[in-house]
Amino acid sequence: MNYLSTLLPAFFSLIPLLSSSQEKVPAKNIEAILxxxxxxxxxxxxxxxxxxxxxxxxxxxxxxxxxxxxxxxxAFLAVGYFGCEGTPAILDKIAIDDVHxxxxxAAKHSKINGNKIAVLGGSxxxxxxxxxxxxxSDISCVIGMSASHAVFPGHTQEFNxxxxxxxxxxxPFIPINDEAVPFLMKRDxxxxxxxxxxxxxxxxxALIKVENIKGAVLLLSGDADEIIPAVSMGDKMMARLRIxxxxxPIEHVIYNGGHAEPTKHFNKVFDFLRQHF
Numbered sequence: 001m002n003y004l005s006t007l008l009p010a011f012f013s014l015i016p017l018l019s020s021s022q023e024k025v026p027a028k029n030i031e032a033i034l035x036x037x038x039x040x041x042x043x044x045x046x047x048x049x050x051x052x053x054x055x056x057x058x059x060x061x062x063x064x065x066x067x068x069x070x071x072x073x074x075a076f077l078a079v080g081y082f083g084c085e086g087t088p089a090i091l092d093k094i095a096i097d098d099v100h101x102x103x104x105x106a107a108k109h110s111k112i113n114g115n116k117i118a119v120l121g122g123s124x125x126x127x128x129x130x131x132x133x134x135x136x137s138d139i140s141c142v143i144g145m146s147a148s149h150a151v152f153p154g155h156t157q158e159f160n161x162x163x164x165x166x167x168x169x170x171x172p173f174i175p176i177n178d179e180a181v182p183f184l185m186k187r188d189x190x191x192x193x194x195x196x197x198x199x200x201x202x203x204x205x206a207l208i209k210v211e212n213i214k215g216a217v218l219l220l221s222g223d224a225d226e227i228i229p230a231v232s233m234g235d236k237m238m239a240r241l242r243i244x245x246x247x248x249p250i251e252h253v254i255y256n257g258g259h260a261e262p263t264k265h266f267n268k269v270f271d272f273l274r275q276h277f
Contacts, residue, residue, distance in 0.1 A: 020070045027102035029087055029095065031055050031080035035070055036111045042075040043116035043277060046103055050123030050146075051091055051155065053083025065266055072270065077106045081128070091124060092154030095165050099128065100136050107138070115140070118215075118277050122146055122263055123227070124163065126219075130237075131164060131171075133213035140215035141277040143269055145262035147219055149233040149240075150174055150206040152196070172205045189227045197229070210237050211244035216276035218269070219252040220262030227259045249276045 025032035033055065036042060047066070049056030057066060057078030069076045081099055082088045107114035118141035121129040126144035131151075133142035151173040153159040162170035174196050176184065183191030197203055210217065219237060221230035234252045241250050253268055255261045 020067070025077070025102055025106045027098065027105060029081075029098045030102040031084035031087055032102040032106060033058050033078045034106050034109065035066060035076040035078070036109065037070040037073065037075070039073075040111050041113045042073060042111050043118065043273075044077060044103075044107055044112050044114070045069055045074045045273070046077045046079060046106075046117065046119045046129075048079050048081070048099075048119065048121030048125030048128050050121065050125045053080075053091065055080030055084050056125075068266070068270070074273075075106075075109070075112050077103065079103075090155050091163055092156050093161055093165050093170060094128075094154075094163060095168075096128065096131050096135060097165075097167060100132060103132075104138075114138075116277065117141075118143065118273060120145070120269065123259065124148075127151070127208065128164070130208045130210055130213070131166075133215065133217070134209045135166060135212070137214045139213070141217075141273065142213055142215065143218045143220075143272065144234075145220045146222065146225060146228065146230045146259050147234065147237070148228055148230075149208060149210075149236045150203055151208065152193075152206075172202075174199060174202045174206045190225070190229065193228050207240070208237075210240055211246055213246075213248070216249040216272070217241065217246075217251075218272045218276075220265060220268065221252065221254050222257040222259060222261035223254055224257060225259045225261075230259070 020037050022035045025034050047057035082091050119129040119132050120143035122145040126147035133139040151171045154161045154163045159176045162173040164171045180192045180195035219234040221234045238252045
C-alpha cells in the first residue's frame with residue numbers, strides 16, 4: 001500500500017455525504033422530478049431548461065449544481081415542459097398553467113416550505129420563469145439567465161403562434177417581420193431578434209409584466225450574446241421595474257461572454273438566494 005492510498009480514506013471521510021432523494025411529481029403535460037435533502041421546511045427552487053428541450057436539470061451535466069442546491073438546504077424541482085415523454089413535442093403554445101400546477105403539487109411535499117418558491121431558468125426557460133413570477137403570486141424569487149423581456153413565436157415552421165399560453169389563450173408575441181427574414185435564412189439569430197424588435201408596437205403588447213412579480217428578481221446576461229440582445233432586454237426590464245416602483249430587490253449582472261455565459265456563475269445565484277429569498 002502506497003502513501004497516497006493511506007491518505008485517501010482519511011481525506012474522503014472529512015467530506016459529508018449528501019443524503020438526498022428524488023421522486024416524480026404527477027403533472028399534466030409536464031415532466032417534474034423533485035430532489036429533496038434531509039429535514040423539513042426546505043425552500044423550493046424550480047429549474048427550467050431552455051429551447052434545447054427535454055428536462056435539462058435532470059442531466060449529468062447539471063448534477064453537481066443540482067447537488068449544491070440540495071447541500072445548501074434547498075429542495076430542487078427539475079421541470080421539462082417540452083421534448084419529454086408526456087409533454088408537447090416542440091416549444092409552441094406551452095401552457096404556463098401546467099408548469100405552475102406541477103410546482104404547486106411539489107410545494108405540498110412534507111419536506112418543503114410552500115411559502116418559499118424560487119424559479120430559475122436559462123434562455124427560453126428564463127422567459128418562462130419571468131412569466132410564472134408575473135402571473136402567480138406564490139413565486140417569491142425569479143432568476144433569469146439570458147432572459148428576454150417579451151414573448152416571441154413558438155418554434156414552428158410558420159412562426160405564427162406564441163411560445164406560451166395562459167388559461168387556454170396564446171400570449172401576445174412579437175411576430176417575424178419582413179426585415180427579420182434574411183437574418184433568419186442565414187441562421188443569424190441575434191440579427192433576427194434585433195430586426196423583430198424594430199416592431200415597437202408589437203413589442204409593447206408582448207412585454208412580460210415583470211412589475212407584477214411578488215419577489216426578488218435577478219437577471220444575468222452576456223455582453224456578447226450571439227442569440228438575443230440580452231443586455232438591452234435585461235436593462236429594459238430593470239427600467240420597467242424601477243418606473244413601477246418595484247418594492248423587491250432587483251439586480252442585473254452583465255458578464256463578458258455569450259448566451260451560455262450566465263450559466264457559469266451560480267456563485268452569484270447562490271449569493272442572491274441567500275440574501276433575498
